[in-house]
Ligand SMILES: Nc1ncnc2c1ncn2[C@@H]1O[C@H](COP(=O)(O)OP(=O)(O)OP(=O)(O)O)[C@@H](O)[C@H]1O
């Protein structure tokens with residue numbers, strides 16, 4: 001019964017959509033303080049390589065590897081954030097784009113560690129780790145009537161689902177707080193925020209570091225989902241792809257990039273043409289969005305409109321990311 | 327050996343200058359970094375390959391075709407990615423950046439579809455011709471590149487300082503609103519600027535194609551990034567800064583390849599960006615400006 | 621003495637916006653800072669709030685020097701300002717604008733915010749209450765949930781004041797709060813400033829509306845071309861020859877233009 005319902009392919013697609021959601025949120029956090037980063041593919045690759053190398057070469061457990069990778073990437077993000085801070089939006093975008101390319105060049109050339117352009121194979125696979133872990137507990141997929149590959153993809157999907165919900169929960173709570181208000185005011189007017197007593201240096205670096213950490217985290221997950229990474233996975237195209245989740249979906253509320261990631265990752269599955277011309281469509285979308293709806297499809301008004309029916313139930317959550325009150 | 331490297335570096339540097347000037351012109355007038363410039367440049371290079379290799383026409387026709395095609399692309403870029411954002415209420419300063427990123431990714435993938443993903447050689451009838459003075463070999467191609475680059479630099483400087491259109495452009499670069507009050511047709515100046523910048527990109531594309539004997543859709547990004555590095559090095563919107571920055575980058579890359587690790591050649595530009603941004607955000611030749619507050 | 625301006629000069633790449641200006645503000649007073657357009661009044665605010673560093677001179681606040689502090693640190697010390705060209709967080713609600721103003725008096729960090737500790741909840745409740753009180757003071761209570769950009773001009777000016785008040789300043793800098801207001805709104809503003817004064821907040825007021833300035837200020841400092849040309853009570857300023865000339869000169873030009 002259960003086994004007929006579970007299609008590993010669909011689960012895999014859904015898993016990668018969840019990964020894209022995390023990436024979308026990571027760029028949304030950075031954009032949320034008015035900083036445009038084109039370095040998120042670079043951060044992603046740092047996370048991916050760190051965790052891959054730690055687990056493969058140093059036998060670090062997968063979970064620990066992912067955590068170290070995320071934290072390390074966040075740290076790099078803060079380092080990059082400091083000089084980037086002194087820069088207006090345009091410089092920051094260029095500097096981060098340059099950063100992404102430097103990282104890529106570094107990974108191509110540092111062959112001893114990264115295996116160069118060929119990439120790293122045989123990275124411990126999240127699904128198989130889960131399988132062998134549960135088998136060590138004396139559980140086998142057959143016990144609930146599933147084939148091994150069905151169990152693996154189901155388990156991976158569920159893990160990613162829980163992680164994504166956790167990430168979204170975290171940032172919704174953050175944006176409904178003092179921190180979120182500071183982010184939003186900085187996005188709207190840096191100088192006025194500063195004059196109102198907000199330490200813009202701290203908050204911009206915080207946002208940049210959080211975005212980097214999350215991208216690194218997603219990168220580490222990516223490495224353990226695909227079991228194979230190479231520098232070309234993390235080029236300019238990836239950076240633009242991450243960006244477009246937030247630009248298309250919207251960068252005012254967290255639901256924007258989530259919607260963007262879901263919609264843009266699902267469409268190619270339905271229409272082959274879209275998949276073939278995917279990046280041309282992305283390019284055209286960026287131009288169109290800026291001309292007609294720069295805030296993205298989902299903005300505060302849309303969220304308020306969706307939430308209208310149960311309007312009077314809650315009172316008093318004040319923040320910015322998610323206006324459920326009023 | 328040293329002199330040869332110097333010549334190689336100057337050749338490369340002068341190409342970079344032409345790439346960077348395209349960014350500088352647009353930034354000077356519009357205060358916008360045109361992220362699509364690299365890809366327009368790449369289209370110029372492909373026009374060169376198609377005209378000379380596929381159609382077998384002479385090089386000057388290639389230049390003409392490249393200028394026309396990239397000029398048209400520049401027009402479209404301005405018309406669809408920049409003009410709709412201008413003068414609109416509440417448009418973030420990131421909007422033009424994002425929409426030109428859109429153009430860049432669109433053009434790159436369009437090139438994939440039209441021309442294929444791989445490398446295409448760019449051979450000219452005189453690719454191998456050279457003269458040897460003492461122990462130093464100089465290729466005609468290098469001389470050609472150098473001469474064209476110098477002509478473009480002088481032409482641009484002359485055009486900016488002596489012609490009416492150039493003066494209108496400089497007035498607009500000072501202040502668009504004021505220029506428009508003074509009766510400058512700013513809309514036309516802007517369109518003109520983007521077209522000229524793009525056409526210069528087209529010429530640079532051919533020069534790069536010849537110099538490296540290779541053209542591919544990804545070159546827009548790598549050379550575009552170098553162009554960006556140069557204008558940051560030289561100070562955004564600063565024509566002379568772009569020239570100096572281009573030469574510095576060309577020379578340092580060449581010497582790194584000759585005497586160091588060639589794998590990291592492409593990293594120089596970006597490391598330079600980051601160092602400059604930390605140490606001297608206004609660029610080597612820029613002056614710091616104060617923003618207005620209150 | 622609340623604020624002491626000591627020989628402040630500011631040069632903007634050739635433009636001498638302020639030259640050796642000195643004055644001081646006493647606890648609880650409303651000090652007027654007036655002068656023709658371009659006299660350097662707003663620049664003086666930018667110096668006090670560290671938006672720009674002064675070219676020379678020093679500013680003391682409650683006996684301590686403000687040199688080298690960043691704008692947000694100055695706000696935390698107890699000086700907050702409004703902007704001449706309104707700079708609200710236009711997409712946030714009125715109440716959220718005020719809550720942002722309260723930021724520097726709060727302490728919760730990321731983890732406390734995410735896990736909603738008891739302390740954080742308490743703090744958020746206080747912020748809400750404070751904001752509503754301040755909105756009450758400026759008369760915007762009923763607009764709490766309105767998006768700031770949808771307010772009328774006069775209301776936006778009052779929200780600027782509310783946002784600054786939320787930082788609990790000891791010294792409030794108002795940059796042309798009456799600009800663009802009609803007579804009734806100006807009268808309300810008069811009452812509001814009186815109310816703020818009653819809260820024991822010292823005020824430095826830039827204003828072109830002379831009747832308002834004369835009515836509300838205890839003392840007035842006059843700038844012209846970046847220099848202080850007079851200082852004194854409203855009546856002494858009204859009769860000061862140099863001040864009249866400075867203003868008449870401007871009016872003449874206005875008429876010619
Ligand atoms: N950021 C800046 N850069 C360059 N010049 C400036 C800057 N800010 C102010 N100025 C110049 O300093 C002088 C004083 O300006 P300021 O804004 O302080 O005048 P003001 O007294 O506030 O005038 P108004 O009544 O019109 O508001 C003006 O000549 C102005 O052009």
Ligand SMILES: [Mg+2]
Pocket residue numbers: 661662663704
């Ligand atoms: Mg002023």
